[in-house]
Amino acid sequence: MKTEWLRKEGSDELLLFFNGWGMDGRIARHLLDVSLREGVDEDFNADMLVCYDYRNLEPEVGFMDDVSRYTEITVIAWSFGVWAAQQIMLPPIKRALALNGTLYPVDERKGIPPGVFQATLASYSEENRNRFNRRMCGSSEAFVCFSAMASARDTAEQKEELERLNGHFQSRSQPSTPEWQYSHAIIGGRDLVFPAEQQYAAWRGVPQTIIGDMAHFPFFHFSTLQELLACFRK
Template sequence: MKSCWLQRKGSKDCLLFMSGWGMGPEPFSEVDFGLADVLMVFDYRSMDSSELFNLLPAGNLHLLAWSMGVWAASWLSQHDPRFAALRFSSSTAIGGTLSPIDNRCGIPVQDFEEMLGSFSPAKQESFYRSMFDCDEEAERFLLCKPCRSVELLWDELENLYKLCRSSSSARLPDIYNRRIITTRDRIFPARNQVRAWGKENCVLGALPHFPFYSQERRIIIPTQEV
């Protein structure tokens, strides 16, 4: 995995942003994450978190995990003692689950396998567009889409598939104290997200899968309240 700073203001608060599959820093360059410094994690071709810990500062940490990053953060908490030792002031999951490739609690298995089996530039763009329910937001994303090749994205997709479907991911810990359901999601069905977390344990947000351009996005940034 790779890590980079999205914003660094010398704040006492650091938001650790575990992003989803196929991402890079480019689409987030103008997203308002509040007053905190923001350290982004992406590219899950490898789950080696050394680069993250080379950058992670001391201070007040918040976790924001989105899409496949919800699973990735939980996976690290189980498999990486350094990550498990981190203490987060808040931990938010949005638009993802601990079982991300699952017919009842994640992306339907057939959908994921079809994506993996026939991945192409056209499939990549179709996926990116499916993250939105607003053409204007989709076009904004595509104008600054991640600078990553189709080959690298396929490698990442394959690695996530193998890890998520392995027995070691069967019972990952729930490390979150906020779980936001993206009810307009066309990637992770909202009903599967609710089923995964339980109705009493989550908050519904009228958001697409990629919620960061939405006018309602402030509800997902915990450091807005710090």
């Protein structure tokens, strides 16, 4: 797993952002930049660390030392990052938000149907990468906006990560039982990657925010950190 500090100013609070498959730090940086422009400093003073690239689930050297010094940690995780966050040894978590993902990443009832996942893995290419991203965004207009913050990683590396994730899923077929649990789940009604019905089933008993017209990519509906963190108060 790779990490990138987006904000490290000596706060006692840390926001850990677990990005989705194939991504890098750009989406999280865009989210933070927009938040800062809109005055997030007035009510959000946490440091921010983004995690991505789950080819190897071992954190980088020094990760635990860095994050263990914080007295309050919030996790925000999107897509496969929801699952990945619970595979990593973390200090005590105050609260955690799942965005369009589940702890059963490839599952007929609570995740991506296995046939769909395997077809994506088998056919992933430069051409199909663009098709997948359009499907993830939900419209051509949203895809154009997403392209400005899309991952700079190449297609071959993304496919390798998906292959490695496939191996991780098979070797860790049962959800882990970490000391922390997700506090809230946000579900997009138009998610074509993690179908909404599967997300409902996966998060039964967990407080949910359901956004009927939201596609798999959630950061047009939630464009700032304060909008995401407000979900904990619902």
